[in-house]
Amino acid sequence: MSKLLYLDNAATTKTAPEVVEAMLPYFTEKFGNPSSVYSFAAANKEVINQQRDTIAEMIGAKTNEIYFTGGGSESDNWALKCTAEAYANKGNHIITTKIEHHAILHTAEYLEKRGFEITYLDVDEDGKVKLDDLKAAIRPTTILISVMFANNEIGTIQPIKEIGEIAHEHGILFHTDAVQAFGQLPINVDECHIDMLSASGHKFNGPKGIGIMYIRTGVKIRSFIHGGAQERKRRAGTENVPGIVGIGTAAKRAAANMEERTAKEREVRDYLIDRVLNEIPYCRLNGHRTDRLPNNANFSFQFVEGESLLIKLDMKGICASSGSACTSGSLDPSHVLLAIGLPHEIAHGSLRLTLNEEIEKEDIDYVVDNLKEIVAHLREMSPLYEDFIKKQK
Template sequence: MKKIYMDYSATTPVKQEVLDAMMPYFTENFGNASSIHAFGQDAKRALESARSTIAKTMGTTPETVYFTAGGSESDNWALKGVMRANKAKGNHLITTTFEHHGILHTCKALEKEGFEVTYLEVDAQGRISLEALEAAITEKTVMISIMFINNEIGTMQDIKSIGEIARKHKVIFHTDAVQAYGNVHIDVEALKIDLMSISSHKIYGPKGVGALYIRKGIKIQNLIEGGAQERNRRAGTENIAGIMGFAKAAELADANLEEHIERLSALRDRLAKGIIESVDYSRYNGHPTERHPGNVSVCFEFIEGEALLLSLNAKGIAGSSGSACTSGSLDPSHVLLAIGLPHEIAHGSLRLSIGDFTTEEDVDYAIEAIKEVVHKLRMMSPLYDRVLGGK
């Protein structure tokens, strides 16, 4: 049976070049970067080289890059660290209703501590109103946290304008760029981003490694107390092998970014067009152009997303109904509800995300498989039977 992976937004395979870059740090270069002997100093030099590589890919300097265990940790540190450290200024944070749960659950935790959170609505394409954002800022607003690209429907926000609004009102701006980093151009200085979360395993690097960009001068609490690692802000022996893999993945992504965007965008449009044109009662979710180059989010009426996923899996196609972090939930996606879809349509969602190893043949096979599976499932639906009966 043909096996096609179309869940790159959940995770990506580790590229061979990345694995090759990691291997020496499991064996001969195994030193602790905090040790003063030669083994430790070799590891320290590797660590700082990786930091410089990643800083360069986002248009900043090495001392602003802090390594973490991934995107969720970076999100938690950004929000909790900034809000707790700036209590004297205010207690108000602004975000949106369709952030990743790494942000939403952190906001709920902060509310329990007495902080106030404003959740901005999004339009039918998943974009916020810049006017509503500016109107929500008060004298007590400390921070704005709005994701760069939505992980489910692929919509990209106007990050530069958000950054300008935040800077104008002297409010700290954080963005969860886990889906954006390595897939679109990012210059934190030009976009006026103060903090940014990124993750390795979304760009063909290893799992369990990420980073938080923190602009110089930002007041933030330490994440973990203990040793002096990460300039005293996140204690714990560094995962040198993982960090070296992350840096190699970032280097490869940056070097091939233009080609990556062009190729994926063409495949994405081919996939979306093929699905929408061949399946009635289907809806393409997200912004039509300002979106992730490899994301296709579709809803099909009269079927359940879980049944669709299982049927596609039987045909060798790996997709998802939304975020991998909530794949065990039977509730409809909070993202799809946020853009105004009713429960019955949101339940029939499918997210296909393509990547560097996706081919045109994969896309065409997926289109035909989806057409066949949706038809089969609808034939078992009493709701669809009523539609046919009315024709």
Template sequence: MKQIYLDHASTTPVRPEVVGAMLPYFTEQFGNPSSIYPLGQDASDAVADARAVLAGIIGAAPREVYFTSGGTESDNWAIKGFARANASKGRHIVTSAIEHHAVLHTCEALEKEGFEVTYVPVDEHGLVRPEDFAAAMRPDTILASIMFANNEIGTIEPVAELAAIAHEHGVVFHTDAVQAFAHEPIDVKAMGIDMLSASSHKIYGPKGVGLLYIRKGVKVQNFIDGGQQERGRRGSTENVPGIVGFAKAAELAQADMGPERDRQRELRDHAIRRILDEIPSAKLNGSWESRLANNVNFSFEFIEGEGMLLQLAARGICVSSGSACTSGSLDPSHVLLAIGLPHEIAHGSLRMTLGRDTTREDVDFAIDSLKTTLANLRMMSPLYEDFQQGKVASVIEQLKADGFPYAN
């Protein structure tokens, strides 16, 4: 059975060129970068070269880039590290209601330490409104963390505008750019970003490595003590193969970002139009205009997401429902609830995220399979039978009447 992988927001396969770049650092160039002999210095040079490549992609200085184990650690370090280092200046943090759990759970942990957190709402597209963001600022606000692009519905936030508002209030601005890094153009200086999190395995690099950009002058506590690695900021022997692979993956992604983004955007729009035209009781979640090029997220009425995923998986189609990191949960997505969807619609969500190898044929096969799957599931739904007999109303039709966009 052919497998069609449409879950690239969850993780990506490692590109052959990346594997090739990494292999020597598992074998003949295995040295510890902290060692002073040539074998160690060769590894140290490789880490330095990778740091320069990754810094250049976001317009940062190499000394402002620190390597971590991934996006979750980077988010934790940025938020906890900054909050604890600057608690004497204030104990209030601003974030959004649709952040990744790496940010939300970190903020909840800080609330237990006595910090206060304001969770700014979003509109029906998942966009943080600048006026709401500005209204959340207080004299004791020290940090704002707003994601660059949402991992579930793909909405790209107005990061530069939000960062400018934060700076007007003397607030440091962090963004979780895990879904956007090397997929969207990012210039931390031009956009006013003070800290940024990114991860390798979202861009066809290895798992277990990420980065945190910390603008020079931003005070952040060390996150891992125990050594002088990362200029004394994060102990632990560097993951040299992973770091080399991360840089190679980012370099490759940067080289063809524009054409690949345009190609995926065309496939994305083709998928969205087919679903809206051919599948009843469907709603596109998130902004169509301000959206990651590879993201398609729909809610379907009269079905449960789990049954939909299982039937699609049986046809060889890999997709997700809700957040990739919590897809085992039966709770509805906090992102979909935050954009105003009722529970019964949020439960029936599907996320397809396209990749470098995704073809139009793959997309069409997936949508044809989705149509069959939904028809099968709805045939078994007593609620759908009641709807056909006019005994219950369509929630999506009501949402459409209330002005929600992109509903069929």
């Protein structure tokens, strides 16, 4: 295979060379434990705080509101489980949506088994939360609303500011899973009335195994990992200094080139969408046409099975996915595509292509040219497609 095109950047991204370079000394030369008192190690405490400053500035937060975690899933678990525990005397009701990442959905299921009541909001055909439905779901016992900033599969961006306003009008905490949005979209936690926010380093050219949790001052959320006094006694465990340096460097890089980078991604994304919709019959774009992540395109192809499509694209050196990487081993259709109203047979034929700033229109031409051939070939082997064509005649 001579050509490799990586179009699965929603699953993970390549760690940027400058991020790796910044991390390396903290594995070998500057390896001290930040909790130690001697200056060689204590210097790493200051380095950690510098990264905290960078990330706080990026989302309009205070430095002491940023906590480092093991990743987005840990941050999501922390937000839901510890809010539920800390505010149980106020109520036992949490509102989320049917299209959240499984880090939220499975945590919500865990809480349901422990006596909490969860409302899973429907979304419209583009994958957007309906604000009237959100308002109607609020109860006197509602303690938390958790809605993702942008969907990891179909790319739809939620009306986060409006959701935050509704939450605060009712005195309810608001958490957003911003794993896909961080580094791709401007975020200001005050403007959007966000109380807690999750993000993950490997989604914006940082390392894996390091994440962010923003917790607004005054939110009485409890510790998730107990042990030492790290992260101001809220998240025990020796700090992952190389990872923290990596995520801070990646965040600074993402902030510096966001406008130029995402403008290019949108242009290439729209070129991809236009070519696919105009040149491949019986397909549809999933997610909102414009209110979507700059690098996300998600399609469904009738009479095509998604796994076969991915295998044949892989043979052409094209890395893609049919949805979340966390469910890639599942034979069930995407819960997100079912939630926006797609029937099972069409949801099974989905393809997610997520770009980065290195992808050019020439690369898209290669992808679409091969995609057209692959879809046509798979349909030729489909008895359902054969019956459909006969009926059209």
